[in-house]
Amino acid sequence: MRITQGCFSFLPDLTDEQIRAQVEYCLSNDWAIGIEYTDDPHPRNTYWNMWGNPMFDLKDAAGVLMELDACKKANPDVYIKLIAFDSTRGFETVRTAFLVQRPKVEPHFTMTRTDVAGRSMNYTLATVQP
Amino acid sequence: MPEADALPVAAPQKIDLAEDFQSSGVAEILRELDEELIGLAPVKQRIRETAALLLVDRARVKLGLAHETPTLHMSFTGNPGVGKTTVALKMAGLLHRLGYIRKGHLVSVTRDDLVGQYIGHTAPKTREVLKKAMGGVLFIDEAYYLYKPDNERDYGQEAIEILLQVMENHRDDLVVILAGYADRMDKFFASNPGFRSRIAHHIEFPDYTDAELLRIAETMLGRNEYAFDTGGRDAMRAYITARRALPHFANARSIRNALDRARLRQANRLFEAGAPVDAQTLSTLTEADISASRVFGGGLAHERSEG
Numbered sequence: 001m002r003i004t005q006g007c008f009s010f011l012p013d014l015t016d017e018q019i020r021a022q023v024e025y026c027l028s029n030d031w032a033i034g035i036e037y038t039d040d041p042h043p044r045n046t047y048w049n050m051w052g053n054p055m056f057d058l059k060d061a062a063g064v065l066m067e068l069d070a071c072k073k074a075n076p077d078v079y080i081k082l083i084a085f086d087s088t089r090g091f092e093t094v095r096t097a098f099l100v101q102r103p104k105v106e107p108h109f110t111m112t113r114t115d116v117a118g119r120s121m122n123y124t125l126a127t128v129q130p
Numbered sequence: 131m132p133e134a135d136a137l138p139v140a141a142p143q144k145i146d147l148a149e150d151f152q153s154s155g156v157a158e159i160l161r162e163l164d165e166e167l168i169g170l171a172p173v174k175q176r177i178r179e180t181a182a183l184l185l186v187d188r189a190r191v192k193l194g195l196a197h198e199t200p201t202l203h204m205s206f207t208g209n210p211g212v213g214k215t216t217v218a219l220k221m222a223g224l225l226h227r228l229g230y231i232r233k234g235h236l237v238s239v240t241r242d243d244l245v246g247q248y249i250g251h252t253a254p255k256t257r258e259v260l261k262k263a264m265g266g267v268l269f270i271d272e273a274y275y276l277y278k279p280d281n282e283r284d285y286g287q288e289a290i291e292i293l294l295q296v297m298e299n300h301r302d303d304l305v306v307i308l309a310g311y312a313d314r315m316d317k318f319f320a321s322n323p324g325f326r327s328r329i330a331h332h333i334e335f336p337d338y339t340d341a342e343l344l345r346i347a348e349t350m351l352g353r354n355e356y357a358f359d360t361g362g363r364d365a366m367r368a369y370i371t372a373r374r375a376l377p378h379f380a381n382a383r384s385i386r387n388a389l390d391r392a393r394l395r396q397a398n399r400l401f402e403a404g405a406p407v408d409a410q411t412l413s414t415l416t417e418a419d420i421s422a423s424r425v426f427g428g429g430l431a432h433e434r435s436e437g
Contacts, residue, residue, distance in 0.1 A: 060233050062300065067257075
């Protein structure tokens with residue numbers, strides 16, 4: 001199942017050139033870029049693995065792409081996303097995040113309905129790895 | 131019109147280099163270099179030559195001639211205080227105007243910023259610095275400290291390997307400038323042939339002459355709205371000659387420190403005199419402010435006993 005999470009996820013996957021342009025945009029706003037990866041794209045899985053520390057004080061996208069290449073090389077078949085953190089007082093939060101790599105075969109989700117007290121129903125969503 | 135589509139985009143037939151020189155902003159940088167830096171004639175000449183080479187190279191690209199990205203890594207050798215960092219800053223501006231680096235900032239580092247304290251600390255630290263320098267110029271001051279031949283387990287070697295790799299693979303992304311004393315840099319290059327072959331431009335910075343140092347002193351004072359009187363200028367001339375003979379002479383940096391101390395003495399002198407002062411008095415350094423320096427007595431006590 002094609003996962004749609006973060007910015008641009010309903011568009012075709014970004015090319016390297018487009019990723020570079022997005023990173024340039026983030027850096028021009030003085031946002032710090034972090035690289036994160038996971039094999040579990042469950043919507044409630046907020047904490048992905050970090051690839052190194054978020055990168056502050058960069059001037060050019062080449063530095064981010066160098067790290068991204070290293071991350072892709074080490075983790076060729078997982079989800080990788082770039083997140084841009086805005087440290088401006090009042091924001092202090094992630095301003096954008098987008099996927100830059102997907103596994104070749106994506107996992108899907110399964111939903112379990114459980115009858116509980118009365119006529120209530122509990123729903124559980126779980127990731128099913130291919 | 132399908133025929134028109136098939137034609138390649140017409141390349142310009144002629145390029146006016148002089149026009150390019152002005153419009154790219156290179157002329158401006160070279161003029162600033164000439165005006166702001168006193169002396170250093172051979173350095174300015176080399177930079178002008180490099181600028182010419184890069185301009186011609188760019189013109190060749192525009193006309194569609196064969197070209198490959200020139201290697202732009204450099205080494206600046208010379209004694210302390212001869213303006214290596216200042217020139218590196220100008221060089222970053224120059225390369226940026228010519229379009230060889232995308233952002234044009236200068237990241238100035240020494241061994242401490244590149245080499246870690248324990249196993250596994252060096253690589254991330256070096257990469258961190260390299261990432262920050264991407265799109266600009268990485269200036270490594272006293273680069274020879276990276277290599278310590280007497281300790282084969284020194285982490286400097288690891289930093290050197292990462293540097294060499296990035297200098298080769300990311301030639302379009304950053305320019306590395308190594309700086310340091312001439313003799314130690316020579317030794318460094320001799321034991322690290324990888325560096326020598328990746329560095330195309332070796333620029334030597336000569337020491338300033340006494341006359342140049344005096345002009346530098348006056349420029350420095352002028353910037354802060356101070357000036358010498360006649361006696362003060364003569365004393366400064368004598369000071370420069372005397373200071374050069376002493377150890378730890380650092381050209382323009384020594385002059386700057388001497389002037390800072392002279393201003394201190396001037397302030398004390400005016401304060402102790404207790405008389406009302408005008409703007410003229412406040413901005414004049416006299417002979418007394420300079421000649422009270424310990425340099426005329428043969429330097430600091432511990433330096434005298436050494437020599």
